[in-house]
Amino acid sequence: MPTNRLSQFFGISSFGESHGAAIGILIDSPPPNLIFPYAALKEALAARNVNTPYKTARKESDDYEILSGVFEGKTTGLPLCIIVRNNDARPGDYEAIKDVFRPGHADFSWYQKYHIYDYRGGGRASGRETLARVMASALLQELISSIEIEIISRQIGELTCTATDAPTHNPFHWQGDTAKLYRYLDEIKAAGDSVGGLLELRARKVPAGLGDPVYEKLSANIAKAMLSIPSVKGISFGSGMAFARLKGSEANDQISETGFLNNHAGGINGGISNGNDIVFQLIVRAVPSVSLPQKTIDKEGNPQSIEIKGRHDTCHIPRIIPVVKAMLQITLADALAHQKLIHGEEQSLEDYRSSLDKLDEELMLLLYRRRQIVQAVKKYKQKHNLPPKDALRETEIMKRIRVIAKELELDPALAEAIMQELLKLSQ
Numbered sequence: 001m002p003t004n005r006l007s008q009f010f011g012i013s014s015f016g017e018s019h020g021a022a023i024g025i026l027i028d029s030p031p032p033n034l035i036f037p038y039a040a041l042k043e044a045l046a047a048r049n050v051n052t053p054y055k056t057a058r059k060e061s062d063d064y065e066i067l068s069g070v071f072e073g074k075t076t077g078l079p080l081c082i083i084v085r086n087n088d089a090r091p092g093d094y095e096a097i098k099d100v101f102r103p104g105h106a107d108f109s110w111y112q113k114y115h116i117y118d119y120r121g122g123g124r125a126s127g128r129e130t131l132a133r134v135m136a137s138a139l140l141q142e143l144i145s146s147i148e149i150e151i152i153s154r155q156i157g158e159l160t161c162t163a164t165d166a167p168t169h170n171p172f173h174w175q176g177d178t179a180k181l182y183r184y185l186d187e188i189k190a191a192g193d194s195v196g197g198l199l200e201l202r203a204r205k206v207p208a209g210l211g212d213p214v215y216e217k218l219s220a221n222i223a224k225a226m227l228s229i230p231s232v233k234g235i236s237f238g239s240g241m242a243f244a245r246l247k248g249s250e251a252n253d254q255i256s257e258t259g260f261l262n263n264h265a266g267g268i269n270g271g272i273s274n275g276n277d278i279v280f281q282l283i284v285r286a287v288p289s290v291s292l293p294q295k296t297i298d299k300e301g302n303p304q305s306i307e308i309k310g311r312h313d314t315c316h317i318p319r320i321i322p323v324v325k326a327m328l329q330i331t332l333a334d335a336l337a338h339q340k341l342i343h344g345e346e347q348s349l350e351d352y353r354s355s356l357d358k359l360d361e362e363l364m365l366l367l368y369r370r371r372q373i374v375q376a377v378k379k380y381k382q383k384h385n386l387p388p389k390d391a392l393r394e395t396e397i398m399k400r401i402r403v404i405a406k407e408l409e410l411d412p413a414l415a416e417a418i419m420q421e422l423l424k425l426s427q
Protein backbone atom coordinates (compact mmCIF):
# COMPACT_ATOMS: atom_id res chain seq x y z
CA MET A 1 0.00 0.00 0.00
CA PRO A 2 1.50 3.44 -0.87
CA THR A 3 1.83 5.12 2.51
CA ASN A 4 4.35 7.90 2.08
CA ARG A 5 1.78 10.61 1.32
CA LEU A 6 2.03 13.44 3.83
CA SER A 7 -0.86 15.49 2.56
CA GLN A 8 -3.76 14.00 0.65
CA PHE A 9 -5.07 17.24 -0.80
CA PHE A 10 -1.73 18.71 -1.83
CA GLY A 11 -0.25 15.36 -2.91
CA ILE A 12 3.00 15.71 -0.97
CA SER A 13 5.07 12.51 -0.68
CA SER A 14 8.21 12.03 1.36
CA PHE A 15 11.26 9.80 0.98
CA GLY A 16 14.64 9.04 2.51
CA GLU A 17 16.38 7.29 5.38
CA SER A 18 18.38 8.45 8.38
CA HIS A 19 21.79 7.40 7.02
CA GLY A 20 20.98 7.37 3.31
CA ALA A 21 21.81 10.21 0.93
CA ALA A 22 18.97 12.56 1.85
CA ILE A 23 15.48 13.12 3.20
CA GLY A 24 13.09 14.82 0.80
CA ILE A 25 9.63 15.67 -0.40
CA LEU A 26 8.08 15.45 -3.83
CA ILE A 27 4.97 17.14 -5.17
CA ASP A 28 4.01 15.74 -8.52
CA SER A 29 1.90 18.60 -9.84
CA PRO A 30 2.04 21.73 -7.65
CA PRO A 31 0.12 24.80 -8.75
CA PRO A 32 2.37 26.93 -11.03
CA ASN A 33 3.52 30.49 -10.31
CA LEU A 34 3.47 30.24 -6.51
CA ILE A 35 6.23 32.27 -4.91
CA PHE A 36 8.59 29.75 -3.36
CA PRO A 37 8.74 30.24 0.45
CA TYR A 38 12.55 30.23 0.85
CA ALA A 39 12.53 31.95 4.26
CA ALA A 40 9.66 29.90 5.76
CA LEU A 41 11.41 26.68 4.78
CA LYS A 42 14.73 27.75 6.29
CA GLU A 43 13.00 28.91 9.48
CA ALA A 44 11.01 25.67 9.88
CA LEU A 45 14.10 23.52 9.42
CA ALA A 46 16.09 25.64 11.89
CA ALA A 47 13.31 25.25 14.49
CA ARG A 48 13.51 21.47 14.19
CA ASN A 49 17.30 21.56 14.53
CA VAL A 50 17.13 23.28 17.94
CA ASN A 51 20.22 22.81 20.11
CA THR A 52 20.17 21.52 23.69
CA PRO A 53 22.74 19.55 25.71
CA TYR A 54 20.23 16.67 25.64
CA LYS A 55 20.16 16.40 21.88
CA THR A 56 22.00 13.84 19.74
CA ALA A 57 25.63 14.74 18.99
CA ARG A 58 24.92 14.25 15.28
CA LYS A 59 25.69 17.61 13.66
CA GLU A 60 23.56 18.28 10.61
CA SER A 61 23.21 21.74 9.12
CA ASP A 62 19.84 20.72 7.57
CA ASP A 63 20.17 23.10 4.63
CA TYR A 64 17.70 22.33 1.89
CA GLU A 65 18.29 21.98 -1.84
CA ILE A 66 15.66 22.40 -4.53
CA LEU A 67 16.23 19.69 -7.13
CA SER A 68 13.40 20.62 -9.47
CA GLY A 69 10.17 22.53 -9.97
CA VAL A 70 11.24 26.10 -9.11
CA PHE A 71 12.31 28.70 -11.67
CA GLU A 72 13.07 32.37 -10.98
CA GLY A 73 11.64 32.02 -7.47
CA LYS A 74 8.33 30.51 -8.54
CA THR A 75 6.89 27.02 -8.85
CA THR A 76 6.74 25.85 -12.45
CA GLY A 77 3.81 23.44 -11.97
CA LEU A 78 6.13 20.52 -12.72
CA PRO A 79 7.40 18.02 -10.14
CA LEU A 80 8.78 19.91 -7.15
CA CYS A 81 11.50 18.04 -5.30
CA ILE A 82 13.29 19.38 -2.23
CA ILE A 83 15.90 17.50 -0.22
CA VAL A 84 18.05 17.86 2.87
CA ARG A 85 21.27 15.88 2.56
CA ASN A 86 22.47 13.67 5.42
CA ASN A 87 25.94 15.17 5.73
CA ASP A 88 26.85 13.76 9.14
CA ALA A 89 25.56 10.22 8.60
CA ARG A 90 27.84 7.62 10.15
CA PRO A 91 26.42 4.25 9.16
CA GLY A 92 29.58 2.60 10.54
CA ASP A 93 28.31 3.40 14.07
CA TYR A 94 25.66 0.70 13.59
CA GLU A 95 27.90 -2.03 12.15
CA ALA A 96 28.41 -3.72 15.53
CA ILE A 97 24.68 -4.05 16.22
CA LYS A 98 23.46 -4.69 12.69
CA ASP A 99 22.14 -8.18 13.45
CA VAL A 100 20.70 -7.33 16.87
CA PHE A 101 17.22 -5.89 17.36
CA ARG A 102 17.29 -2.70 19.46
CA PRO A 103 14.49 -2.79 22.08
CA GLY A 104 11.87 -0.07 21.65
CA HIS A 105 12.94 0.58 18.06
CA ALA A 106 11.21 -0.49 14.84
CA ASP A 107 13.99 -3.02 14.00
CA PHE A 108 12.19 -6.20 15.12
CA SER A 109 8.70 -5.43 13.79
CA TRP A 110 9.91 -3.99 10.46
CA TYR A 111 12.12 -7.04 9.98
CA GLN A 112 9.08 -9.29 10.54
CA LYS A 113 7.23 -7.35 7.85
CA TYR A 114 9.86 -6.91 5.12
CA HIS A 115 12.51 -9.52 6.05
CA ILE A 116 15.03 -6.73 5.46
CA TYR A 117 15.63 -3.50 7.34
CA ASP A 118 18.02 -0.61 7.19
CA TYR A 119 19.85 -0.97 10.50
CA ARG A 120 21.64 2.38 10.08
CA GLY A 121 19.86 4.45 12.72
CA GLY A 122 16.50 2.82 12.01
CA GLY A 123 16.45 3.81 8.33
CA ARG A 124 13.09 5.29 7.52
CA ALA A 125 11.76 4.63 11.05
CA SER A 126 14.24 7.21 12.34
CA GLY A 127 13.18 10.55 13.77
CA ARG A 128 15.20 12.12 10.96
CA GLU A 129 12.35 11.26 8.58
CA THR A 130 10.36 14.02 10.30
CA LEU A 131 12.43 16.62 8.42
CA ALA A 132 10.14 15.92 5.46
CA ARG A 133 7.06 16.77 7.52
CA VAL A 134 8.55 20.10 8.55
CA MET A 135 9.48 20.91 4.95
CA ALA A 136 5.96 20.08 3.77
CA SER A 137 4.35 22.30 6.38
CA ALA A 138 6.57 25.24 5.37
CA LEU A 139 5.16 25.04 1.84
CA LEU A 140 1.61 25.41 3.16
CA GLN A 141 2.29 28.37 5.47
CA GLU A 142 0.32 30.89 3.48
CA LEU A 143 -2.86 28.84 3.72
CA ILE A 144 -2.72 28.50 7.48
CA SER A 145 -0.96 31.72 8.47
CA SER A 146 -4.01 33.02 10.34
CA ILE A 147 -4.08 29.98 12.66
CA GLU A 148 -1.97 30.35 15.80
CA ILE A 149 -0.50 27.22 17.33
CA GLU A 150 0.83 27.11 20.88
CA ILE A 151 2.64 24.09 22.29
CA ILE A 152 3.64 23.54 25.91
CA SER A 153 5.19 20.62 27.77
CA ARG A 154 2.96 19.56 30.64
CA GLN A 155 5.26 16.76 31.79
CA ILE A 156 8.84 15.65 31.18
CA GLY A 157 9.68 12.30 32.69
CA GLU A 158 8.58 12.52 36.32
CA LEU A 159 8.37 16.34 36.40
CA THR A 160 4.95 17.85 35.90
CA CYS A 161 4.05 21.43 35.23
CA THR A 162 0.69 23.08 35.63
CA ALA A 163 1.70 26.77 35.49
CA THR A 164 0.00 28.61 32.67
CA ASP A 165 1.38 32.13 32.94
CA ALA A 166 5.16 31.61 33.00
CA PRO A 167 7.08 32.27 29.78
CA THR A 168 7.94 29.32 27.57
CA HIS A 169 11.05 30.66 25.82
CA ASN A 170 13.07 27.50 26.12
CA PRO A 171 13.47 24.57 23.69
CA PHE A 172 11.30 22.35 25.90
CA HIS A 173 8.42 24.88 25.99
CA TRP A 174 8.51 24.24 29.73
CA GLN A 175 6.54 26.64 31.87
CA GLY A 176 8.00 25.55 35.17
CA ASP A 177 11.40 25.93 36.79
CA THR A 178 13.87 25.30 33.93
CA ALA A 179 16.90 25.00 36.26
CA LYS A 180 15.11 22.13 38.02
CA LEU A 181 14.25 20.56 34.65
CA TYR A 182 17.86 20.72 33.44
CA ARG A 183 19.17 19.25 36.74
CA TYR A 184 16.73 16.38 36.29
CA LEU A 185 17.78 15.81 32.66
CA ASP A 186 21.48 15.90 33.65
CA GLU A 187 20.80 13.05 36.08
CA ILE A 188 18.98 11.03 33.42
CA LYS A 189 21.81 11.64 30.93
CA ALA A 190 24.51 10.68 33.45
CA ALA A 191 22.61 7.45 34.16
CA GLY A 192 22.65 6.63 30.41
CA ASP A 193 18.87 6.72 30.31
CA SER A 194 16.21 8.85 28.57
CA VAL A 195 12.75 10.37 29.19
CA GLY A 196 9.64 11.38 27.26
CA GLY A 197 6.76 13.64 28.23
CA LEU A 198 3.32 15.07 27.71
CA LEU A 199 2.70 17.88 25.21
CA GLU A 200 -0.35 20.11 24.97
CA LEU A 201 -1.26 21.73 21.66
CA ARG A 202 -3.69 24.58 21.20
CA ALA A 203 -4.70 25.94 17.80
CA ARG A 204 -6.44 29.33 17.90
CA LYS A 205 -8.55 30.97 15.18
CA VAL A 206 -9.49 27.68 13.52
CA PRO A 207 -12.73 28.32 11.61
CA ALA A 208 -15.79 26.23 12.44
CA GLY A 209 -16.73 23.57 9.90
CA LEU A 210 -13.41 21.82 9.24
CA GLY A 211 -13.46 18.02 8.92
CA ASP A 212 -15.54 15.71 6.75
CA PRO A 213 -17.95 13.15 8.16
CA VAL A 214 -17.73 10.33 8.72
CA TYR A 215 -14.30 8.83 7.94
CA GLU A 216 -12.38 12.09 7.46
CA LYS A 217 -13.31 13.65 10.77
CA LEU A 218 -10.92 16.37 11.87
CA SER A 219 -10.27 14.62 15.20
CA ALA A 220 -9.56 11.31 13.41
CA ASN A 221 -7.20 12.97 10.93
CA ILE A 222 -5.36 14.90 13.64
CA ALA A 223 -4.99 11.68 15.66
CA LYS A 224 -3.65 9.82 12.62
CA ALA A 225 -1.20 12.61 11.79
CA MET A 226 0.07 12.72 15.37
CA LEU A 227 0.30 8.95 15.86
CA SER A 228 2.31 8.67 12.64
CA ILE A 229 5.13 10.57 14.37
CA PRO A 230 7.73 8.22 15.85
CA SER A 231 7.48 8.10 19.67
CA VAL A 232 3.99 9.62 19.91
CA LYS A 233 2.01 7.03 21.82
CA GLY A 234 -1.31 8.62 22.59
CA ILE A 235 -3.62 11.57 22.03
CA SER A 236 -6.60 12.90 23.93
CA PHE A 237 -8.79 15.83 22.96
CA GLY A 238 -10.01 18.54 25.33
CA SER A 239 -10.68 17.17 28.79
CA GLY A 240 -9.17 13.86 27.61
CA MET A 241 -8.89 11.23 30.34
CA ALA A 242 -11.20 13.27 32.58
CA PHE A 243 -14.12 12.48 30.22
CA ALA A 244 -14.20 9.03 31.84
CA ARG A 245 -15.41 10.52 35.11
CA LEU A 246 -17.20 13.74 34.05
CA LYS A 247 -20.99 13.53 34.09
CA GLY A 248 -22.79 14.47 30.88
CA SER A 249 -23.93 17.74 32.41
CA GLU A 250 -20.31 18.54 33.31
CA ALA A 251 -18.71 17.34 30.08
CA ASN A 252 -21.02 19.30 27.75
CA ASP A 253 -19.80 22.65 26.46
CA GLN A 254 -22.88 24.80 27.02
CA ILE A 255 -23.55 27.50 24.47
CA SER A 256 -24.60 31.12 24.99
CA GLU A 257 -25.40 33.89 22.52
CA THR A 258 -21.74 34.92 22.63
CA GLY A 259 -20.26 31.45 22.21
CA PHE A 260 -19.23 28.36 24.14
CA LEU A 261 -19.12 28.60 27.94
CA ASN A 262 -16.15 26.19 28.15
CA ASN A 263 -14.11 23.85 25.98
CA HIS A 264 -14.18 20.28 27.25
CA ALA A 265 -14.50 18.95 23.70
CA GLY A 266 -11.24 20.54 22.58
CA GLY A 267 -12.90 22.48 19.77
CA ILE A 268 -14.31 19.51 17.85
CA ASN A 269 -17.84 18.05 17.99
CA GLY A 270 -18.89 15.15 15.79
CA GLY A 271 -15.52 15.34 14.06
CA ILE A 272 -16.06 18.94 12.86
CA SER A 273 -14.33 22.01 14.31
CA ASN A 274 -16.75 24.18 16.29
CA GLY A 275 -14.75 27.43 16.24
CA ASN A 276 -13.40 26.97 19.76
CA ASP A 277 -9.64 26.49 20.20
CA ILE A 278 -8.57 23.01 19.14
CA VAL A 279 -6.88 21.51 22.19
CA PHE A 280 -5.27 18.11 22.59
CA GLN A 281 -2.55 16.35 24.55
CA LEU A 282 0.08 13.97 23.25
CA ILE A 283 1.93 11.26 25.14
CA VAL A 284 5.55 11.01 23.97
CA ARG A 285 7.57 7.97 24.95
CA ALA A 286 11.20 8.16 26.12
CA VAL A 287 13.94 7.92 23.46
CA PRO A 288 14.41 4.15 22.99
CA SER A 289 18.21 4.26 22.55
CA VAL A 290 19.74 4.07 26.02
CA SER A 291 23.27 3.11 26.97
CA LEU A 292 22.08 0.89 29.84
CA PRO A 293 22.23 -2.86 29.15
CA GLN A 294 18.95 -4.28 27.80
CA LYS A 295 17.94 -7.81 26.85
CA THR A 296 17.19 -8.61 23.24
CA ILE A 297 17.76 -11.23 20.52
CA ASP A 298 19.66 -11.31 17.24
CA LYS A 299 18.33 -12.30 13.80
CA GLU A 300 18.95 -15.98 14.60
CA GLY A 301 16.88 -15.68 17.77
CA ASN A 302 19.87 -15.94 20.13
CA PRO A 303 19.65 -13.97 23.39
CA GLN A 304 21.85 -10.86 23.46
CA SER A 305 22.50 -7.89 25.72
CA ILE A 306 22.68 -4.47 24.07
CA GLU A 307 23.98 -1.07 25.19
CA ILE A 308 23.49 1.65 22.60
CA LYS A 309 26.53 3.89 22.48
CA GLY A 310 25.65 5.94 19.38
CA ARG A 311 24.61 9.60 19.24
CA HIS A 312 21.15 9.91 20.78
CA ASP A 313 18.89 12.37 22.56
CA THR A 314 18.31 12.13 26.31
CA CYS A 315 14.95 13.78 25.71
CA HIS A 316 13.71 14.48 22.19
CA ILE A 317 10.79 16.74 23.19
CA PRO A 318 12.48 19.89 21.74
CA ARG A 319 12.86 18.18 18.36
CA ILE A 320 9.36 16.73 18.42
CA ILE A 321 7.67 20.10 19.12
CA PRO A 322 8.25 21.49 15.57
CA VAL A 323 7.17 18.15 14.10
CA VAL A 324 3.82 18.01 15.92
CA LYS A 325 3.25 21.63 14.91
CA ALA A 326 4.03 20.76 11.28
CA MET A 327 1.65 17.77 11.29
CA LEU A 328 -1.15 19.85 12.79
CA GLN A 329 -0.58 22.53 10.14
CA ILE A 330 -0.62 19.97 7.31
CA THR A 331 -3.84 18.38 8.65
CA LEU A 332 -5.53 21.76 9.04
CA ALA A 333 -4.37 22.86 5.57
CA ASP A 334 -5.88 19.69 4.08
CA ALA A 335 -9.15 20.28 5.97
CA LEU A 336 -9.25 23.97 4.97
CA ALA A 337 -8.70 23.10 1.32
CA HIS A 338 -11.52 20.53 1.40
CA GLN A 339 -13.80 22.99 3.16
CA LYS A 340 -13.10 25.62 0.51
CA LEU A 341 -14.35 23.16 -2.09
CA ILE A 342 -17.75 22.72 -0.48
CA HIS A 343 -18.16 26.22 0.85
CA GLY A 344 -17.87 27.96 -2.45
CA GLU A 345 -17.29 31.48 -1.13
CA GLU A 346 -13.59 31.90 -1.62
CA GLN A 347 -13.13 29.77 -4.75
CA SER A 348 -10.68 31.21 -7.20
CA LEU A 349 -10.17 30.06 -10.78
CA GLU A 350 -7.03 28.27 -9.58
CA ASP A 351 -9.07 26.41 -6.93
CA TYR A 352 -11.65 25.30 -9.49
CA ARG A 353 -8.96 24.20 -11.91
CA SER A 354 -7.04 22.24 -9.31
CA SER A 355 -10.29 20.51 -8.24
CA LEU A 356 -10.93 19.56 -11.86
CA ASP A 357 -7.35 18.34 -12.25
CA LYS A 358 -7.79 16.12 -9.20
CA LEU A 359 -11.03 14.70 -10.54
CA ASP A 360 -9.34 14.01 -13.89
CA GLU A 361 -6.53 12.20 -12.07
CA GLU A 362 -9.10 10.10 -10.23
CA LEU A 363 -10.89 9.32 -13.49
CA MET A 364 -7.63 8.10 -15.02
CA LEU A 365 -6.94 5.99 -11.95
CA LEU A 366 -10.42 4.46 -12.16
CA LEU A 367 -9.87 3.74 -15.82
CA TYR A 368 -6.59 2.05 -15.05
CA ARG A 369 -8.23 -0.06 -12.33
CA ARG A 370 -11.11 -0.94 -14.62
CA ARG A 371 -8.70 -2.17 -17.27
CA GLN A 372 -6.89 -4.32 -14.70
CA ILE A 373 -10.15 -5.96 -13.64
CA VAL A 374 -11.13 -6.51 -17.28
CA GLN A 375 -7.76 -8.28 -17.82
CA ALA A 376 -8.50 -10.49 -14.80
CA VAL A 377 -11.97 -11.28 -16.21
CA LYS A 378 -10.38 -12.23 -19.55
CA LYS A 379 -8.01 -14.66 -17.83
CA TYR A 380 -10.88 -16.08 -15.79
CA LYS A 381 -12.95 -16.66 -18.94
CA GLN A 382 -10.03 -18.32 -20.73
CA LYS A 383 -9.43 -20.62 -17.76
CA HIS A 384 -13.08 -21.61 -17.57
CA ASN A 385 -13.63 -21.81 -21.36
CA LEU A 386 -16.20 -19.03 -21.39
CA PRO A 387 -16.86 -16.90 -24.52
CA PRO A 388 -14.93 -13.57 -24.46
CA LYS A 389 -17.96 -11.48 -25.46
CA ASP A 390 -21.23 -11.43 -23.50
CA ALA A 391 -23.81 -9.32 -25.35
CA LEU A 392 -26.38 -9.66 -22.58
CA ARG A 393 -23.93 -8.32 -20.01
CA GLU A 394 -23.12 -5.27 -22.20
CA THR A 395 -26.82 -4.53 -22.63
CA GLU A 396 -27.24 -4.70 -18.84
CA ILE A 397 -24.30 -2.30 -18.32
CA MET A 398 -25.78 0.24 -20.75
CA LYS A 399 -29.21 -0.04 -19.14
CA ARG A 400 -27.72 0.63 -15.72
CA ILE A 401 -25.64 3.56 -17.01
CA ARG A 402 -28.76 5.19 -18.52
CA VAL A 403 -30.63 4.83 -15.19
CA ILE A 404 -27.72 6.33 -13.20
CA ALA A 405 -27.29 9.15 -15.74
CA LYS A 406 -30.97 10.00 -15.46
CA GLU A 407 -30.76 10.11 -11.66
CA LEU A 408 -27.74 12.42 -11.85
CA GLU A 409 -29.50 14.61 -14.42
CA LEU A 410 -26.91 13.80 -17.09
CA ASP A 411 -27.76 13.15 -20.73
CA PRO A 412 -28.36 9.31 -20.87
CA ALA A 413 -27.36 9.10 -24.55
CA LEU A 414 -24.10 10.94 -23.89
CA ALA A 415 -23.40 8.77 -20.80
CA GLU A 416 -23.96 5.63 -22.89
CA ALA A 417 -21.64 6.90 -25.64
CA ILE A 418 -18.90 7.63 -23.06
CA MET A 419 -19.40 4.18 -21.55
CA GLN A 420 -19.08 2.57 -24.99
CA GLU A 421 -15.73 4.35 -25.42
CA LEU A 422 -14.68 3.24 -21.94
CA LEU A 423 -15.48 -0.36 -22.77
CA LYS A 424 -13.28 -0.06 -25.85
CA LEU A 425 -10.47 1.54 -23.81
CA SER A 426 -10.66 -1.21 -21.19
CA GLN A 427 -10.10 -3.93 -23.80
Ligand SMILES: Cc1cc2nc3c(=O)[nH]c(=O)nc-3n(C[C@H](O)[C@H](O)[C@H](O)COP(=O)(O)O)c2cc1C
Pocket residue numbers: 056104105106122125126127128130229230231232285287288289290311312313316319320323
Ligand atom coordinates in the same frame (compact mmCIF):
# COMPACT_ATOMS: atom_id res chain seq x y z
C1 LIG B 1 12.25 14.17 16.01
C2 LIG B 1 12.55 12.82 16.55
C3 LIG B 1 13.83 12.52 16.99
C4 LIG B 1 14.13 11.25 17.49
N1 LIG B 1 15.41 11.00 17.92
C5 LIG B 1 15.71 9.79 18.43
C6 LIG B 1 17.04 9.51 18.91
O1 LIG B 1 17.94 10.34 18.88
N2 LIG B 1 17.26 8.28 19.40
C7 LIG B 1 16.30 7.31 19.45
O2 LIG B 1 16.56 6.22 19.92
N3 LIG B 1 15.04 7.57 19.04
C8 LIG B 1 14.73 8.78 18.53
N4 LIG B 1 13.45 9.02 18.10
C9 LIG B 1 12.40 8.02 18.34
C10 LIG B 1 12.43 6.82 17.44
O3 LIG B 1 12.51 7.20 16.10
C11 LIG B 1 11.16 5.97 17.67
O4 LIG B 1 10.85 5.86 19.02
C12 LIG B 1 11.38 4.59 17.10
O5 LIG B 1 11.52 4.69 15.70
C13 LIG B 1 10.25 3.61 17.40
O6 LIG B 1 9.01 4.10 16.98
P1 LIG B 1 7.79 4.20 17.97
O7 LIG B 1 8.31 4.85 19.23
O8 LIG B 1 6.80 5.06 17.28
O9 LIG B 1 7.32 2.80 18.22
C14 LIG B 1 13.12 10.26 17.58
C15 LIG B 1 11.83 10.58 17.13
C16 LIG B 1 11.54 11.84 16.64
C17 LIG B 1 10.14 12.15 16.19
